[in-house]
Amino acid sequence: MTTTTVPVRADTKSSPKKRRTARLLRGRGFDVARYGVLTIVAAAILAPIAYAVLGGFMTNGQLVGNPVSLPSPWIFTNYTDVLFGENAGLFWRELLNSLIIAAVAVTMTVALASLAAFVFARMVFRGREAMSMLFTLGLLFPSAVAILPLYILVREVGLQGNLLGVALPQAAFGLPLTIIILRPFFKSIPVELEDAAKIDGCTTFGFFWRILLPLARPALATVTVLSIVGTWNAFMLPLILLNGQDQWTLPLGVMNFSTQYSSDAARILAFTVMAMIPAVLFYAVAERQIVSGLTSGSVKG
Amino acid sequence: MTIILFLLPALGLYLLFVLFPVIQAAHYSLFSWNGLQPLTDFVGIDNYTRALNSDVFTGAVLHNVFLIVLSLAIQIPFSLFLAVLLNRRFRGRAVFRLVFFLPYVLSEAITGVIFLLILQPGALLDTGVTAIGLGGSIPADGWLGDMNLVLITMFVIISWKYFGFHMILLLAGLQGIPREIEEAALIDGAGRWQAFRHITLPLLGPTLRVSVFLSMIGALQLFDLVWVMTGGGPVNASDTMATTMFKAGLKGQEMGYGSALAVILFMFALVLALAYQRLVLRRDIEGATTAFSG
Numbered sequence: 001m002t003t004t005t006v007p008v009r010a011d012t013k014s015s016p017k018k019r020r021t022a023r024l025l026r027g028r029g030f031d032v033a034r035y036g037v038l039t040i041v042a043a044a045i046l047a048p049i050a051y052a053v054l055g056g057f058m059t060n061g062q063l064v065g066n067p068v069s070l071p072s073p074w075i076f077t078n079y080t081d082v083l084f085g086e087n088a089g090l091f092w093r094e095l096l097n098s099l100i101i102a103a104v105a106v107t108m109t110v111a112l113a114s115l116a117a118f119v120f121a122r123m124v125f126r127g128r129e130a131m132s133m134l135f136t137l138g139l140l141f142p143s144a145v146a147i148l149p150l151y152i153l154v155r156e157v158g159l160q161g162n163l164l165g166v167a168l169p170q171a172a173f174g175l176p177l178t179i180i181i182l183r184p185f186f187k188s189i190p191v192e193l194e195d196a197a198k199i200d201g202c203t204t205f206g207f208f209w210r211i212l213l214p215l216a217r218p219a220l221a222t223v224t225v226l227s228i229v230g231t232w233n234a235f236m237l238p239l240i241l242l243n244g245q246d247q248w249t250l251p252l253g254v255m256n257f258s259t260q261y262s263s264d265a266a267r268i269l270a271f272t273v274m275a276m277i278p279a280v281l282f283y284a285v286a287e288r289q290i291v292s293g294l295t296s297g298s299v300k301g
Numbered sequence: 302m303t304i305i306l307f308l309l310p311a312l313g314l315y316l317l318f319v320l321f322p323v324i325q326a327a328h329y330s331l332f333s334w335n336g337l338q339p340l341t342d343f344v345g346i347d348n349y350t351r352a353l354n355s356d357v358f359t360g361a362v363l364h365n366v367f368l369i370v371l372s373l374a375i376q377i378p379f380s381l382f383l384a385v386l387l388n389r390r391f392r393g394r395a396v397f398r399l400v401f402f403l404p405y406v407l408s409e410a411i412t413g414v415i416f417l418l419i420l421q422p423g424a425l426l427d428t429g430v431t432a433i434g435l436g437g438s439i440p441a442d443g444w445l446g447d448m449n450l451v452l453i454t455m456f457v458i459i460s461w462k463y464f465g466f467h468m469i470l471l472l473a474g475l476q477g478i479p480r481e482i483e484e485a486a487l488i489d490g491a492g493r494w495q496a497f498r499h500i501t502l503p504l505l506g507p508t509l510r511v512s513v514f515l516s517m518i519g520a521l522q523l524f525d526l527v528w529v530m531t532g533g534g535p536v537n538a539s540d541t542m543a544t545t546m547f548k549a550g551l552k553g554q555e556m557g558y559g560s561a562l563a564v565i566l567f568m569f570a571l572v573l574a575l576a577y578q579r580l581v582l583r584r585d586i587e588g589a590t591t592a593f594s595g
Contacts, residue, residue, distance in 0.1 A: 034386050035393075041383065042400045045461065049403075051425055052415045067425045068432070108314070116311035119304050131312070138319050140574040142522030144543040145567040148550040148559050149325035150318065152336060172318035175311055204303045233408035235525040236543075240551060251410035255529050258414045265418050272414050276407060283406040287399060290406065294466065295473035 049276075056270035063265050078270035091274065093246055094253035098232060098278075101167045101249060106227045108171035110220065113178035118208050120179065121186035122194070132183075138176035144236065151240050161243045169241070170231050178223045181293065185219035186212060222293035225286045232279060250275045323567065329560035336556035348561035358562060361540040364452055365569075368459070368520040368541075376460045377516060380467035381509070385497070387468070388475040398472075401465035409462070413529030416458050420444040445531055448538040455539055458526060463519065467512045474508025475501070514577050521569055542566045 055063055056078050057071040082091050120132050150169055151160075159165030189212055197207045213220065238249045248256065257271045283290065330349070333342040352358045383401065387394055404412065419425045422443050430439055440447040444454045478501060486496040502509075524543035527533060533540035533548065542562060550559025 031391065034391070038383070038386060038393075038397050042397055045400055045404060045465075048415050048419055048461070051419060055418070064423060067428055112311040112314060115307040119307045123304055125304055131308070134320070135311075135315065138315065140518075141323070141567055141570040142518065142543070144522050144524055144546065145326060145563045145570070146319060146322035148546070148556055148563055149322035149329060151551065152325070152329075152556070153318075153322060168314065169318040172314045175315050175319075179311070208307075229406055233406075233410075235409055235528075236547075239528075240547075251408045254408075254410045254414050258417065258529075265421075265424075268414065268418060272411055276411050279406050279408065279411075280403075283403065287402070291398075291402065291469055295470060 052269045052273050052276075055266055056273050058266050060264060060266050063269075075266070078266050079274065081267070082271050082274050090245065090253065091271065094248050094250045094275075095278070097163060097247060098249040098251075100163050101170065101238070102228055102231045104164065104167035105170040105174065105231045106224060108167070109174035109178050109227050110224050112171070113175050113182060113223070114213065114220070115208075116175070117179045117182035117186050118212065121183045132179075135176045135179050138173070139180070143173050147236060147240055150237075154241050160241060161247060163242075163247060166234075166238050166241050166249075169237060170234060173237075174227050174230060178227060181223050181226075182216070182219055185216050189215055222289050225289040226293045228282065229279075229290060232282075250278075326560040326563045326567070329557055330564050332557045333555075334557040335554040336550070337554075342557075344557070348558045349565070351558065352561055352565060357537050357540060358542070358545050360537060361542050361545045362569075364539065365521055365523065365541050367452060368456055368523060369517050371453075371456045372459070372516045372520050373513060375456075376464055377467060377509075377512060379460070380464045380512070381471050381505075383464070384468045384471035384475055385501075387472055398469070402469055403465070404462045405466045407462070409525035410529050412458065412462050413526050416461075417445075417530050420454065442535070445539075446535055448535055451531060451535065451539045455527065455530070458530075459520075459523070462526075463516075467516065470512050470515075471505065471508055474505050477508075478504045510577075514573075517573055518570065521573070522566070542569070 051067065054071055055067065057074045057076070058067075059075055062069075062071065082088065116135070120128060154160050154165045154169070157165075159168070193211065194207055197211055202210070233251060234249075235251045238252055242248060242252070245253075245256070254272050254275045258268045261267050329340070331343060331345060332340050333344045333347070334340055387398060420443065426444065427436075427439050430436060440450055442448075445451050482504070483496050483500050486500050487493070491499070522543055523541045524547065527539055527541055527544050528547070531539045533544040543566065546559050546562040546566065549555045549562060553559075
């Protein structure tokens with residue numbers, strides 16, 4: 001009985017203990033419970049979203065009387081009103097504002113952070129680590145801390161009520177995470193490549209622009225996607241820095257719509273679902289990048 | 302020269318819109334100021350003593366602490382449990398992961414408004430609770446109107462939105478642990494729980510600590526959901542440091558006092574970050590960067 005040297009599977013019949021070990025290794029017997037738990041949690045996640053989508057097709061009477069069922073009859077006016085009705089301009093305006101702010105902020109964050117990460121990754125100079133630490137600091141404290149002085153600052157430079165007044169701070173707040181993710185990627189590109197490019201007459205910027213950035217495309221995709229999610233959902237900054245409803249972004253619009261039509265729940269749900277669609281579509285397309293970005297950013301420090 | 306040209310834009314933007322405002326907050330906090338007139342009424346630390354003597358603000362601090370404790374005691378273990386369940390190949394795994402993470406990409410405003418409607422008296426939740434025979438447990442003032450319940454309701458919604466994020470982090474951590482180590486323990490006769498407790502959990506330490514830190518910072522700066530759903534009410538029962546700061550500064554025209562609250566919030570975050578750095582993070586970051594470049 002020299003069982004210690006024999007592979008496990010060879011003698012599963014020998015003792016109950018060995019059988020148990022083999023079962024644990026295969027991981028059978030847990031699958032029903034596993035699926036059960038996961039399905040319940042998934043249902044709890046999806047239920048509120050399903051309620052919102054279906055509720056948008058209901059009358060308010062049905063929403064109050066019989067919310068746990070399919071709409072009967074299906075009402076389409078809640079949704080069509082949001083998109084094409086009398087006040088539809090507001091929804092489209094908010095969508096446009098969100099797009100403008102996201103486009104400006106994300107472009108700036110990624111462009112400026114790439115330049116900075118390039119310097120931190122590939123150049124040696126006095127104070128480099130201290131300066132890099134300065135950016136890391138930005139990750140550690142809540143952005144709410146800066147919000148009141150930011151309000152004063154943006155007012156003083158005349159950007160209050162201007163979409164740019166939101167996009168610029170938004171871009172600034174996105175810098176720390178983006179730099180932290182990009183730096184190791186830039187660092188991993190071999191020095192020999194840079195030397196070869198220089199010998200062939202490439203300037204530093206030429207190397208950065210024509211060789212390094214194309215090579216770092218996966219990392220750039222990741223930070224872009226993360227930056228889009230962050231900017232798109234931002235709430236506090238636009239809440240404070242924008243003043244009229246023609247400047248609102250979608251999150252502000254959703255909140256405001258819900259207070260304005262507080263007695264018309266079906267309509268609020270329809271509006272909210274419409275406002276949700278861009279984020280969900282984006283998630284469907286970029287799920288991989290979002291997940292890999294967050295895990296590389298956080299797990300790997 | 303290149304260094305300056307490349308670094309300056311990022312540094313300028315960052316200094317102007319992130320660091321400078323934080324320093325300004327410390328400056329403003331020493332004045333009684335409505336945000337409009339010249340900054341002349343110096344009051345020293347009066348704003349701070351006022352904050353510490355304010356029941357509304359100290360209450361808000363306790364609410365933040367309460368949410369941090371709940372997050373660590375319930376949300377993180379729950380996320381870890383689900384990550385363990387998903388850390389194995391099986392049919393449908395990708396779908397579950399996709400679903401669990403979905404709420405993370407929805408904005409707080411959307412999340413808040415949907416739950417606001419679900420929680421209204423007589424709406425979806427009440428109907429569901431009544432249907433399973435627990436109608437008697439529905440609070441008379443509503444799930445968000447009950448002073449003792451509102452924070453717990455809020456916590457459930459926070460968990461709905463964020464557990465998927467922590468689960469994904471922890472799952473990535475779990476996947477970085479070679480399966481053979483746990484298998485070796487099982488072969489040596491360890492039970493599944495023992496193997497998890499003594500092998501997997503310690504190896505997951507770095508990821509777990511990052512998750513804990515992010516969870517604490519998140520609970521500390523909670524604003525959006527509260528603002529959309531209750532505005533801090535009923536009667537300040539769901540106010541957080543960030544909502545009291547916002548109300549003081551922008552609704553109450555008390556920029557000086559609001560800035561003092563911001564500085565206190567900053568202190569909390571700083572102490573948290575320093576303690577964290579000292580206790581655990583240094584080791585983790587070193588390990589992670591060497592793993593990265595190696």
